[in-house]
Amino acid sequence: MQADRGKFEMTRVALTVNDEKRIVETPPMKRLLDVLREDLHLTGAKEGCGEGECGACAVLMNGDLVNSCLVPILQTQGAEIITIEGIAIDKKLHPIQQCFLEQGGAQCGICTPGMILATYHLLENIPQPTLLQIQEGLNGNLCRCTGYMRIFNSVLAAAAKATPQSETQ
Amino acid sequence: MTNRPQTVGSSPIRKEGRDKVLGRAQYIDDITLPGMWFGATVRSSIPRGRITSISFDPAIPWHEYTIVSAADIPGENTIVHLTKDHPCLAVTHVNHCQEPILLLAHPNRAVLPAAVAAVHITYEELPAIFTIEDSEKKEQIIWGEGENANTFKTYLMQKDQKPIPDEVWQTADYIVEGEYRTGAQEQLYIENNGVIAEYDPEKGVTVRGSMQCPFYLVHALELVFNLPAEKCRVIQTETGGAFGGKEDFPSVIGSHAALLAMKSAHPVKLCYDRAEDMAATTKRHPxxxxxxxxxxxxxxxxxxxxxxxxxxxxxxxxxxxxxxxxxxxxxxxxxxxxxxxxxxxxxxxxxxxxxxxxxxxxxxxxxxxxxxxxxxxxxxxxxxxxxxxxxxxxxxxxxxxxxxxxxxxxxxxxxxxxxxxxxxxxxxxxxxxxxxxxxxxxxxxxxxxxxxxxxGSGERRLNSLVEIELTAEGRPRILVSSTEFGQGTNTILCQIAADALNLPYEEVLIAQPDTTLVPNSGPTVASRTAMVVGKLVERAAESLLASLAPFLPPLLNRARSRAAQYTRTQFCHAALKYLAQHGSLKTEARYQSPGDIFWDDNTxxxxxxxxxxxxxxxxxxxxxxxxxxxxxxxxxxxxxxxxxxxxxxxxxxxxxxxxxxxxxxxxxxxxxxxxxxxxxxxxxxxxxxxxxxxxxxxxxxxxxxxxxxxxxxxxxxxxxxxxxxxxxxxxxxxxxxxxxxxxxxxxxxxxxxTRIPTSSTEDLDPIIDRDTQVETSEVSA
Missing domain, CATH: 3.30.365.10 (Aldehyde oxidase/xanthine dehydrogenase, molybdopterin binding domain)
Known part of the structure; x- marks a missing residue:
């Protein structure tokens, strides 16, 4: 919503979104979330709170999990962004997505894109997390429907599906 | 042919789950219509008072905006739930903070917050009350009059419709008293309330959005726009949590957006941000x-x-x-x-x-x-x-x-x-x-x-109706106004229909609730969907099967045992044959009150x-x-x-x-x-x-x-x-x-x-009997 004052000062930002190079002309303080949703028509990231509390807008930026409502687009110059739209593999569900689907990890679905990206990020860093590590890894993502139990099951199932990275590399 | 395992009692994949995990499910704020404007609400800043002036800061190019006040309402200025006390937009008085007074729309969403802030409203403030106790005193009457002053409703519920005999109190070994309080609670669905409205002078009003009860909103729009129900179309979009918070409130935001759409002649999206949603929408009753x-x-x-x-x-x-x-x-x-x-x-x-x-x-x-x-x-x-x-x-x-x-x-x-x-x-x-x-x-x-x-008699009054139709491909599709908002409506209703039709769960479709296409199966509230609507889906499915019976393999007309005696392909062939002969098939089931259920609202x-x-x-x-x-x-x-x-x-x-x-x-x-x-x-x-x-x-x-x-x-x-x-x-x-x-x-x-430093246990020593009626929850000093 900071776009108002910056209406006439446009910035050109080059970034990579889901492995695709994109160039956007935008007010420099426009939120990454709004650029994704309005300029790039990637509506998978949701606005839940607009202040970095709920994680519904979470995306990966250079491999880090960030709340896109708190990132001015200026900061994404040259960055690699991955959104929920970039998670599926060759149009097939990513194992994490498949596990959320099978385990009941998604109810209303509004927190699900952020929750799946948080899970992706967690499993990249800790391929076989303990329950406590899952609870901590996801505690920036609020879910009002599930009480988180089925989400934990989804994460555990996804971790079990993936061979630990140390063994494959 | 083997018996198909029942899907009821198993856990098939959530019907709309795939779109949700892919981030493709379209919630209201994900939808853009051509020529769409954005709406915002100007609200009261005080809890109670008379509006004395409204002025518009000249720094804002107001000619670019659509401004709606109560004067623009073509029908009644009311949001109807059970009574008509609730104005759609305040006119002379406000009765709570955040009460809607004016509505704004503009093609650019980003300019709206500044415009809302540039509407200056002055008030003559009146004393406000904030607690049950203040309301009971009736020193300030803020609602109703006489017996109903400050009182929306009272009930007296007595076992056997008789008062408690005095001697029970006189002879009881113990009389125990206590007072208990609960606070307000925010539903805190992660998707805020939001809608998109369109208006067409011929077709009427269309509102799509996040909601539990599409027909509640139809009813609200009928009054605000003075239009017949068939010109008030409501479509539920994927709903990101509700918990009751999208039961009654969509009637407010839906009416507002529709007024803006009518006056601006553009589709108008009105989606609250978190701060507005929390400040202005309903909570659990304290x-x-x-x-x-x-x-x-x-x-x-x-x-x-x-x-x-x-x-x-x-x-x-x-x-x-x-x-x-x-x-x-x-x-x-x-x-x-x-x-x-x-x-x-x-x-x-x-x-x-x-x-x-x-x-x-x-x-x-x-x-x-x-x-x-x-x-x-x-x-x-x-x-x-x-x-x-x-x-x-x-x-x-x-x-x-x-x-x-x-x-x-x-x-x-x-x-x-x-x-x-x-x-x-x-x-x-x-x-x-x-x-x-x-x-x-x-x-x-x-x-x-x-x-x-x-x-009580609520289900009888709702008189819910469920339909199942055949699609052109010969697949059954459930038509209900019961909404999915995470709890699993889509999935369980399809499970029920699948078993009643002896089809795999995947074969059954369910329509997105659109009030021009689905019957009124009642609101999605009160833990009623699985039990009441589910039963109607089962009956409508049985009725569909009865219609198809002549086209299904023979010897199969023994009601229930018909199950498991045909394949999905045979069902599909039967359906297509029926459609070829009759054009279409839609069966229905309406709520029937069990004969042994009686309720007396008076006693x-x-x-x-x-x-x-x-x-x-x-x-x-x-x-x-x-x-x-x-x-x-x-x-x-x-x-x-x-x-x-x-x-x-x-x-x-x-x-x-x-x-x-x-x-x-x-x-x-x-x-x-x-x-x-x-x-x-x-x-x-x-x-x-x-x-x-x-x-x-x-x-x-x-x-x-x-x-x-x-x-x-x-x-x-x-x-x-x-x-x-x-x-x-x-x-x-x-x-x-x-x-x-x-x-x-x-x-x-x-x-x-820390009130009494050494106490960590309660003192229950005083004899508690009917004479002393001791309040036992407090530690005696």
């Missing part, structure tokens, strides 16, 4: 419950007087029916020889409270289940034994005189729940450890029921609900006497909800409800300042995160009910009822302190524990 109970020395409840009051906020909204459910649930799953419940919903200058999962029951059940532990203490029984001596069972009559014909076995549920939670051993262990530790542990429980479906007696779910919830807590924080460390939820249609969805419902109940008890506080919600942000309104919740162990006792599809009863609201009292009972076990108000935050525990 409550105050007073109990006075006559008890015999062997722990039999002899008589109960319950005064139940809820704060309805500034307008009636759904308060009368919230009050009704709270009233009927106030006596709990116990046998009361004599009982009087006096209930009232009071007006305050707080934004109107509305529906929230549980709908009055969590409030009155919190009071009762805390009070039962208090009675146990007074009488000298364990909380378990006191309840065992008073449980309702099969063949008993409830407080409304309803005969419990279906099997009810609270004794067994309690035994099983206490075993599964290892309650007795833990209680002993904590009793032994607590005196030598600064970390106090406790375990407590609550026993309760929740009625499924609309209260508040009769069959309050067609079926009840029964439950025992056990909470384990730790209270840290250094930080004064209380945390739930383990939770056991055992319930009897009839047949479980989908085990994963059902467990998910219970876990999510328990999480909300834990938030209700220990975290979520609405902080009102001069009638304005001061903490209208997720930063300082604290809901449980993944790191705050204990393991939630869910178990079901399955006793199929004759009322619902395949034996299902209601499930959705039940888990909201039990956690708060179970947790506070556990905290009393841990600390010896009886806390009777929620939310219970560390500062409340601190205040109480």
């Amino acid at each position: 409550s105050r419950t007073r109990h006075r109970t006559a008890v015999s020395k062997d722990g039999k409840l002899l008589a109960g007087e319950i005064d139940f009051a809820i704060d309805g906020g500034a307008y009636a909204t759904l308060s009368p029916v919230v009050l009704s459910r709270g009233t009927i649930h106030a006596p709990g799953p116990y046998h009361w020889p004599h009982l009087t419940v006096r209930a009232k919903a009071m007006a305050t200058n707080i934004p109107p409270h509305g529906a929230f999962r549980g709908f009055g029951a969590p409030q009155s059940i919190f009071a009762l289940e805390r009070h039962m532990d208090k009675i146990a203490k007074v009488v000298g029984l364990t909380p378990e034994e006191l309840r065992r001596r008073n449980f309702l069972g099969t063949g008993y009559r409830t407080a409304t005189g309803q005969l419990l014909k279906d099997p009810v076995d609270m004794q067994h549920l309690l035994t099983r729940a206490l075993e599964e939670s290892n309650y007795h051993a833990k209680r002993k262990q904590f009793d032994a450890e607590n005196p030598i530790s600064t970390i106090k542990r406790g375990i407590g429980f609550a026993t309760f029921f929740h009625g499924a479906g609309f209260t 508040y007696s009769g069959e309050a609900y067609p079926a009840y779910a029964w439950a025992v919830y056990v909470a384990e807590v730790v209270v840290d006497t250094t930080t004064y924080s209380a945390q739930v460390t383990n939770f056991y939820a055992l319930q009897e909800v009839g047949k479980v249609l989908h085990p994963i969805l059902a467990a998910g419902q219970i876990e999510g409800g328990v999480a909300q109940g834990i938030g209700y008890a220990l975290y979520e506080k609405c902080l009102w300042r001069n009638g304005h919600l001061a903490n209208n942000q997720m930063t300082n309104y604290i809901m449980p995160t993944s790191a705050d919740l204990p393991s939630i162990h869910v178990s079901f006792e399955e006793v199929p009910s004759p009322h619902g599809a395949y034996g299902a009863k209601g499930i959705g609201e039940l888990p909201m009822d039990g956690p708060a009292p179970a947790i506070l009972n556990a905290i009393e076990h841990a600390t010896g302190l009886a806390f009777n108000e929620i939310p219970l935050l560390p500062e409340d525990i601190f205040e109480r524990m």
Whole structure:
């Protein structure tokens, strides 16, 4: 919503979104979330709170999990962004997505894109997390429907599906 | 040919789940229509007063904006729920902070906040009231007059329609009194309220958006626009959580957006941000419950007087029916020889409270289940034994005189729940450890029921209709106004139809609710969808099958045994043959009240609900006497909800409800300042995160009910009822302190524990009898 004052000062930002190079002309303080949703028509990231509390807008930026409502687009110059739209593999569900689907990890679905990206990020860093590590890894993502139990099951199932990275590399 | 395994009772993939995990599900804010503008709302900044002037800051290019005031409303200036007290837009007076006064629309969303701030409204302020007590005083009358002054609704519910005889009080061994309070709670769906409206002078109004009850909004639009129902089209879009918060409120935001669309001649999107949603939309009603109970020395409840009051906020909204459910649930799953419940919903200058999962029951059940532990203490029984001596069972009559014909076995549920939670051993262990530790542990429980479906004669009035049609491809498609908002409506209704049609679950389709295409199967509320709508889906499916019978393989016309005697391909061929001959096929089923259900709204007696779910919830807590924080460390939820249609969805419902109940008890506080919600942000309104919740162990006792599809009863609201009292009972076990108000935050525990320095247990020594009527919850100085 900071776009108002910056209406006439446009910035050109080059970034990579889901492995695709994109160039956007935008007010420099426009939120990454709004650029994704309005300029790039990637509506998978949701606005839940607009202040970095709920994680519904979470995306990966250079491999880090960030709340896109708190990132001015200026900061994404040259960055690699991955959104929920970039998670599926060759149009097939990513194992994490498949596990959320099978385990009941998604109810209303509004927190699900952020929750799946948080899970992706967690499993990249800790391929076989303990329950406590899952609870901590996801505690920036609020879910009002599930009480988180089925989400934990989804994460555990996804971790079990993936061979630990140390063994494959 | 083999018998196809039933899909009911298994856990197929959620119907719309794939789109959700892919991030493709289209919620309202994800949708853009050509030429769409954006809306915003100008709201009152004071809780009560007369509007004296409205001016527009000349710095804003107002000619670019559409501005709507009450004068633009073509029909009645009202948001209709049960009465017409609630204006769509304020005209001369405001009765709460954030009351809508003007609406703005502009092609650029980003300029709207500054424009809203540039509308200057002056008021002559009037004295405002913010509590049930202030409202009762009637020094300020803010709603109604005479008997109804400040009072939206009252009920008097008496066992056998008789007052409690005086001699019961005179001869009782004990009289136990207590007062219990619950706070407001925000639904906090992660998707805020939002809609997109269109207006066409010929076709009328179309509103799509996030909501539970499309036909409620149709009804609201009919009045605001003075249009017939067929010119008020409402389409539910994917809904990101609701919990009651999208039951009545979409009538407000939907009407507003439609007014802007009409005046601007553009589609208008009106989506609140979090701060606006929290400040302006409905919450759970705060409550105050007073109990006075006559008890015999062997722990039999002899008589109960319950005064139940809820704060309805500034307008009636759904308060009368919230009050009704709270009233009927106030006596709990116990046998009361004599009982009087006096209930009232009071007006305050707080934004109107509305529906929230549980709908009055969590409030009155919190009071009762805390009070039962208090009675146990007074009488000298364990909380378990006191309840065992008073449980309702099969063949008993409830407080409304309803005969419990279906099997009810609270004794067994309690035994099983206490075993599964290892309650007795833990209680002993904590009793032994607590005196030598600064970390106090406790375990407590609550026993309760929740009625499924609309209260009393409600289902008869709703007269719900369900249809199933064949698509051009020969697939069955369910047509209902029942909405999916995470709880699993789409999935369970398709499971039911699949089994009734003997088809694989994947074959059955369900239409997105659009009021021009689907019949009114009633609102998606009151734990009614699985039981009431599910049954109608089953019947409509049976009717579809009967129509197709001539086209299905022969020898198969023996009703139920027809199942499993054809393949999906044969079904499809039969369907296509039927369509080729007749063009289309749509069957329906309308609600039929069971013949033995009677309800009297005047005496508040009769069959309050067609079926009840029964439950025992056990909470384990730790209270840290250094930080004064209380945390739930383990939770056991055992319930009897009839047949479980989908085990994963059902467990998910219970876990999510328990999480909300834990938030209700220990975290979520609405902080009102001069009638304005001061903490209208997720930063300082604290809901449980993944790191705050204990393991939630869910178990079901399955006793199929004759009322619902395949034996299902209601499930959705039940888990909201039990956690708060179970947790506070556990905290009393841990600390010896009886806390009777929620939310219970560390500062409340601190205040109480430091009030009398050395006390960590309650002084129960004074003899408690009917002469002294000692208030036992307070530590005597």
